Amino acid sequence: MTSQIRFKNGHSYTSDQQWMFDSDGDQSDEMMEPTKAEVTKQRKAMNQRRYYQRNKLVEQAKGRLRASNLTMFPRKRGLGLIANSSSRFSSSEMSPPTSPPTHNYFLNRTSPLPGDRCPLPLAPALINFLVSTESAGHPLKSIPTHPPCANISGPPVPTDILQDWALWSARRRMVALRRWMLDLEWEAGALDRWPAVFKDEWLAINQRSHQSSNQLILEAAEGKVTTGKLMLAYLGRVMDGELSGDLEECRDLALQIHQLSKTLHSVVIGLEYSISLRNQQRVISFATWPLATAAQVAFLHSLSLQAPSPSHAPFNVAVAGWREEGCVAAPSRPAEPGLAMAAPREQHRRGHPS
Numbered sequence: 001m002t003s004q005i006r007f008k009n010g011h012s013y014t015s016d017q018q019w020m021f022d023s024d025g026d027q028s029d030e031m032m033e034p035t036k037a038e039v040t041k042q043r044k045a046m047n048q049r050r051y052y053q054r055n056k057l058v059e060q061a062k063g064r065l066r067a068s069n070l071t072m073f074p075r076k077r078g079l080g081l082i083a084n085s086s087s088r089f090s091s092s093e094m095s096p097p098t099s100p101p102t103h104n105y106f107l108n109r110t111s112p113l114p115g116d117r118c119p120l121p122l123a124p125a126l127i128n129f130l131v132s133t134e135s136a137g138h139p140l141k142s143i144p145t146h147p148p149c150a151n152i153s154g155p156p157v158p159t160d161i162l163q164d165w166a167l168w169s170a171r172r173r174m175v176a177l178r179r180w181m182l183d184l185e186w187e188a189g190a191l192d193r194w195p196a197v198f199k200d201e202w203l204a205i206n207q208r209s210h211q212s213s214n215q216l217i218l219e220a221a222e223g224k225v226t227t228g229k230l231m232l233a234y235l236g237r238v239m240d241g242e243l244s245g246d247l248e249e250c251r252d253l254a255l256q257i258h259q260l261s262k263t264l265h266s267v268v269i270g271l272e273y274s275i276s277l278r279n280q281q282r283v284i285s286f287a288t289w290p291l292a293t294a295a296q297v298a299f300l301h302s303l304s305l306q307a308p309s310p311s312h313a314p315f316n317v318a319v320a321g322w323r324e325e326g327c328v329a330a331p332s333r334p335a336e337p338g339l340a341m342a343a344p345r346e347q348h349r350r351g352h353p354s
Helices: 015-031 036-054 056-072 126-131 159-167 170-188 191-208 211-235 247-283 294-305 313-325 337-342 345-349
Strands: 004-006 012-014
Touching: 036 056, 056 159, 159 170, 170 191, 170 211, 170 247, 191 211, 191 247, 211 247
Parallel strands: none
Antiparallel strands: 004 012
16 A cells, blocks of 8 residues: 655655655765766875885885985976075085086086085995095995985986985896996996006197196096996995895805906006006196207106105106106117216216216
């Protein structure tokens, strides 16, 4: 038996017809549902929250690294200099160093690392440990959170190494360093040939009497030394990355680190020795004598033949270095009789031929 309900307007309906009004309510609920764009937006937000919860530690590490990069390189990120007068850094401190216009790879590119300070609190200046002999007694600390940071200028470290070093495993770090070495060899030749190439370039410039190019060659060689020390610093932190626990993998990585470190160390030592030798030659070279006379060459040759003394030590070093490079032609017997007058009398007392 159906019941009948009457409204004030005279219309009535039975209980069997109540489903019609219920369906209207369902339709009104459907009209209140969000649109397709809103559903998609909510789904993306939910997926992002779920992904963040699953990778919380990794995302937090990325956020800290991005924040440190923004602090270190505001110009690179397009933020510009801080206009507030109460800022910590002045425009002169934040401006990148300038480099001379040249086509050399190690001169026309500057390092993105700060020249005055390292804002990362956990990253020690590892290069200072390698360069300075005063810190030789301090143990090398291993900080796997951040890449090595150095207060030096030179060729830049690849961006992926700066940004993702803390997140990479040990094997991934080794792959990145090998790629970096291949890029350097593509730009500047084989690593083990760097000292020989520097020596050849120096001799070629001296033979052409282009003294103005000496400084450029020295700066390029110093940039290579800086790059080698940076790579040695990164090689020292490869094993700080995540390891799979396989003994063979550890042995393989240790062998690769030993081989690369041996090559880089020999290159750095060879370049540093060559640079120091050339600097000594420049200090005691004849800057005011563009064309050395035969008498001056004979005088230097006579000094090199004498017993070493403190007063003649710089000249002995210079003559020995020049004779080794083939820059001084001092025959045992002078080509002209007048040259014998330029030699000291001690040479005649010792019985040397005139």
